[in-house]
Amino acid sequence: MKKLINSPDDVVADALAGIAAAHPGLSVDAKERVITRAAQTRVGKVALVSGGGSGHEPLHGGFVGPGMLDAACPGEVFTSPVPGQMLAAARVVEAGAGVVFVVKNYTGDVLNFRMAAELAEDEGLAVETVLVDDDVAVQDSTWTAGRRGTGATLFVEKIAGAAAERGASLTEVAALGRRVNAASRSFAVALTSCTTPAAGRPGFDLPEDEIEVGVGIHGEPGRSREKIRPAREIVASAMAAILADRPMEPGDEVIVLVNGLGGTPLLELYIVFGEVASLLAARGVRIARSLVGDYVTSLDMAGVSISLCRADAELLALWDAPVNTPALRWGV
Amino acid sequence: MKKLINSPDDVVADALAGIAAAHPGLSVDAKERVITRAAQTRVGKVALVSGGGSGHEPLHGGFVGPGMLDAACPGEVFTSPVPGQMLAAARVVEAGAGVVFVVKNYTGDVLNFRMAAELAEDEGLAVETVLVDDDVAVQDSTWTAGRRGTGATLFVEKIAGAAAERGASLTEVAALGRRVNAASRSFAVALTSCTTPAAGRPGFDLPEDEIEVGVGIHGEPGRSREKIRPAREIVASAMAAILADRPMEPGDEVIVLVNGLGGTPLLELYIVFGEVASLLAARGVRIARSLVGDYVTSLDMAGVSISLCRADAELLALWDAPVNTPALRWGV
Numbered sequence: 001m002k003k004l005i006n007s008p009d010d011v012v013a014d015a016l017a018g019i020a021a022a023h024p025g026l027s028v029d030a031k032e033r034v035i036t037r038a039a040q041t042r043v044g045k046v047a048l049v050s051g052g053g054s055g056h057e058p059l060h061g062g063f064v065g066p067g068m069l070d071a072a073c074p075g076e077v078f079t080s081p082v083p084g085q086m087l088a089a090a091r092v093v094e095a096g097a098g099v100v101f102v103v104k105n106y107t108g109d110v111l112n113f114r115m116a117a118e119l120a121e122d123e124g125l126a127v128e129t130v131l132v133d134d135d136v137a138v139q140d141s142t143w144t145a146g147r148r149g150t151g152a153t154l155f156v157e158k159i160a161g162a163a164a165e166r167g168a169s170l171t172e173v174a175a176l177g178r179r180v181n182a183a184s185r186s187f188a189v190a191l192t193s194c195t196t197p198a199a200g201r202p203g204f205d206l207p208e209d210e211i212e213v214g215v216g217i218h219g220e221p222g223r224s225r226e227k228i229r230p231a232r233e234i235v236a237s238a239m240a241a242i243l244a245d246r247p248m249e250p251g252d253e254v255i256v257l258v259n260g261l262g263g264t265p266l267l268e269l270y271i272v273f274g275e276v277a278s279l280l281a282a283r284g285v286r287i288a289r290s291l292v293g294d295y296v297t298s299l300d301m302a303g304v305s306i307s308l309c310r311a312d313a314e315l316l317a318l319w320d321a322p323v324n325t326p327a328l329r330w331g332v
Numbered sequence: 333m334k335k336l337i338n339s340p341d342d343v344v345a346d347a348l349a350g351i352a353a354a355h356p357g358l359s360v361d362a363k364e365r366v367i368t369r370a371a372q373t374r375v376g377k378v379a380l381v382s383g384g385g386s387g388h389e390p391l392h393g394g395f396v397g398p399g400m401l402d403a404a405c406p407g408e409v410f411t412s413p414v415p416g417q418m419l420a421a422a423r424v425v426e427a428g429a430g431v432v433f434v435v436k437n438y439t440g441d442v443l444n445f446r447m448a449a450e451l452a453e454d455e456g457l458a459v460e461t462v463l464v465d466d467d468v469a470v471q472d473s474t475w476t477a478g479r480r481g482t483g484a485t486l487f488v489e490k491i492a493g494a495a496a497e498r499g500a501s502l503t504e505v506a507a508l509g510r511r512v513n514a515a516s517r518s519f520a521v522a523l524t525s526c527t528t529p530a531a532g533r534p535g536f537d538l539p540e541d542e543i544e545v546g547v548g549i550h551g552e553p554g555r556s557r558e559k560i561r562p563a564r565e566i567v568a569s570a571m572a573a574i575l576a577d578r579p580m581e582p583g584d585e586v587i588v589l590v591n592g593l594g595g596t597p598l599l600e601l602y603i604v605f606g607e608v609a610s611l612l613a614a615r616g617v618r619i620a621r622s623l624v625g626d627y628v629t630s631l632d633m634a635g636v637s638i639s640l641c642r643a644d645a646e647l648l649a650l651w652d653a654p655v656n657t658p659a660l661r662w663g664v
Contacts, residue, residue: 002523002543004600004636006562014563015599018606022590022624057598077599191334211334230338231346258354263595265631266389267347267409268336274350292354292658294626299597300634304336326624330661 001200008197012054012076023326025065032088033081035061036071041095046164046173047071049089050102050157052109053078055196056217059153059296062327068161069102069325077196077299078218080108086116090125098126098170102157102177104149105133128170130177132156134186134307136245137214137222148216151257151296151307152184155319158328162321176318180309185246187238188305190215191228192263194298213237217261217298217305231268235275238306243283248310250284255319257290257307262297264304269293272304289319295327333532340529344386344408355658357397364420365413367393368403373427378496378505379403381421382434382489384441385410387528387631388549390659391485397657398664400493401434409528409631410550412440418448422457430458430502434488434509436481437465460502462509464488466516466639468577469546469554480548483589483628483639484516487651490660494653508650512641517578519570520637522547523560524595526630545569549593549630549637563600567607570638575615580642582616587651589622589639594629596636601625604636621651627659 005011013030020028027038041047050060051073060072071089075081090099099120103113110131117127134152141148160177168176190212193202203219206212211234214222223241248254258273260266273292280287288311296305311319322331337343345362352360359370373379382392383405392404403421407413422431431452435445442463449459466484473480492509500508522544525534535551538544543566546554555573580586590605592598605624612619620643628637643651654663 002541002560002634004523004563004566004596004604006564006603011599011603014606015602018602018604018609018624020606021609021619022602022605022622054599055597057602062598191336209334228334231336232338234336262597263632263634264336265387265594265629266394266626267343267387267631270347270350270354270389271338271343272336272350273354274346274352277350277353287353290354292350294598297597299599300595302334302595302632330664332662 001195003197005197011197012074019061025324033085034071034073034089034092035064036092037065041070041093043095044097045095046097046168046170047093047095047099048102048157048161048164049086049093049099051081051086052104053080055299056297058327063157063325065325067165067321067323068157068328077198080106080112083112083116083119086113087119090120094125098128100160100170100173100177101127101129102153103129103131104153105131105146106143107145108143126170128174130156130160130174130181132181134181134184136185136241137187141216142220150188150217151186151259151305152181152309154257154295155184155255155309156180158323159315159318162318165321180315184307184309185242186305186307187241188215188261188303189213189234189238190261190301190303192302193219194262194301196299215303217296219298231271232275235272236279239276239279242306242308248283248285253286253288253311255289255309255311256287257295258292259296259305259307260294261301261303261305262294263300263302266293269304276306288316333527335529337529343529344406351393357656365417366403366405366421366424367396368424369397373402373425375427376429377427378429378500378502379425379427379431380434380489380493380496381418381425381431383413383418384436385412388629391628394659395489395657399497399653399655400489400657400660409530412444415444415448415451418445419451422452426457430460432492432502432505432509433459433461434485435461435463436485437463437478438475439477440475458502460506462488462492462506462513464513466513466518468517468573469519473548474552482520482549483518483591483637484513484641486589486627487516487587487641488512490655491647491650494650497653512647516639516641517574518637518639519573520547520635521545521566521570522593522633522635524634525551526594526633528631547635549628551630563603564607567604568611571608571611574638574640580615580617585618585620585643587621587641587643588619589627590624591628591637591639592626593633593635593637594626595632595634598625601636608638620648
């Protein structure tokens with residue numbers, strides 16, 4: 001294993017030190033392992049808190065800032081943060097209007113965020129939870145009952161975050177987050193495995209000429225092992241899975257995320273995006289907004305995920321609202 | 333070789349189709365292979381044109397837009413674009429105030445941009461060339477006489493682009509670009525090789541426990557092969573090379589770019605940034621601005637480059653000026 005780390009035990013602590021040094025707009029509590037905005041939450045604004053295992057950067061810490069999250073709780077690599085972190089985050093950012101937990105659907109995260117919500121409610125905080133489960137590849141998986149939460153987390157955090165910034169209530173922000181999740185679907189393909197610092201070797205074996213179709217963001221098995229094929233065919237099968245689950249009509253508008261899993265060059269992501277755009281154009285579906293890059297990663301895994309969010313004017317207006325985070329910035 | 337491509341011959345064409353589909357703010361001439369802003373250059377504004385081999389995305393196409401480049405010319409992977417592309421770009425974006433070519437110091441690029449400049453001048457266009465040669469690792473290299481141009485290209489394109497936007501003259505924009513290059517130094521370390529689609533196998537061999545110290549962005553040899561070490565030590569040797577070449581004094585201000593080469597997780601880049609920040613703090617050097625992410629890549633190479641630009645108030649003001657490109661966006 002070759003990695004730019006000091007020791008497998010210090011990966012998250014050292015990365016947090018780097019995040020703190022790189023982003024004056026963030027405040028990093030190294031002891032509690034909570035990343036918040038440097039500025040306090042405005043009184044009366046609903047606070048958004050997310051988190052999950054590390055190794056998916058920029059998710060979630062890179063989405064903390066005006067217009068998006070108020071706080072993120074990074075766990076160890078591919079390991080849920082603990083309830084104490086989430087509670088600490090909620091206490092810091094709560095500003096009288098309640099807290100929304102945005103939780104990717106992995107059993108550990110779900111249980112820990114649930115416990116944190118109970119503890120926070122015991123302290124008198126109002127908490128709503130938005131579960132993200134957009135990955136259509138498989139029902140139930142290594143660490144998940146139901147569907148996995150992946151790329152749509154970005155859609156939920158951006159759009160719900162914008163609504164909170166505009167003064168939406170706790171109920172409204174949570175309902176909007178759930179609506180975005182319900183409107184979103186994702187599918188991922190891995191060309192290689194990924195290596196956690198602690199394990200020091202790839203999490204699964206993938207032969208030199210095979211890909212994992214429907215992979216999860218920790219390397220969870222997908223639908224099938226297949227031979228590597230041209231990008232056009234790989235994208236076609238991923239899009240077929242997404243559109244079978246959530247049909248789109250001519251005239252529909254979508255936000256598209258073509259997301260690199262960490263080890264894939266941007267050049268290839270653009271090739272994938274071109275194929276996605278062709279397929280959607282052939283169906284009369286309009287790409288209203290898009291992102292191409294590494295947003296929800298799996299360490300050094302080579303591969304791509306495609307996420308679509310069926311959008312209406314309200315969602316697009318919230319998508320376009322100003323955001324100022326390390327990984328997403330516009331309108332400011 | 334596993335890549336998300338349709339065929340090795342179509343990589344650049346297919347990626348350009350994706351870029352066109354993803355970025356309504358850009359205009360892609362697929363035939364001439366020129367990426368420009370969708371809006372015409374404002375009359376009287378100096379136009380900035382850059383380009384180079386593909387495989388370094390988002391460089392250069394991702395830096396086209398208001399506040400930065402007017403046009404980019406992508407060559408085949410790791411291959412210089414041809415003079416005809418550069419001439420076509422210059423013709424399209426020239427707006428009465430001349431054209432600045434920003435050229436990374438590789439022999440092919442230098443010769444082709446020189447020929448393009450001569451052709452453009454024959455047509456009556458005024459052209460200045462800014463050569464970027466910031467990489468302190470080696471003097472002369474596989475494809476370079478003198479030093480290679482790497483991460484500082486981003487500094488030059490951002491700062492000179494901002495000056496052009498503010499109405500600086502051709503001479504002023506070029507002089508500023510040269511000043512930024514002279515104030516910048518870079519050093520890169522590779523953990524793995526990279527694989528071009530045409531070759532289909534890694535460009536060089538790097539044993540499982542070794543790194544290439546001082547590597548170039550096409551995998552050119554660096555200063556030495558060394559055993560993998562903790563990030564702290566790797567960063568210390570890279571920073572020592574930079575600071576030996578361009579000493580910094582307490583109180584100096586720098587712009588820092590910690591740049592992933594394509595296959596390195598953001599988590600590791602933050603660890604590297606933390607080490608860079610510690611070393612600079614120990615010397616009393618202030619990080620005025622910073623970027624952490626993949627900006628000047630080498631396909632799927634795992635590794636990192638560190639670039640510093642010694643900045644004054646003028647350069648920082650131009651750095652902070654609004655920019656609206658696919659890869660850099662702020663103030664808009």
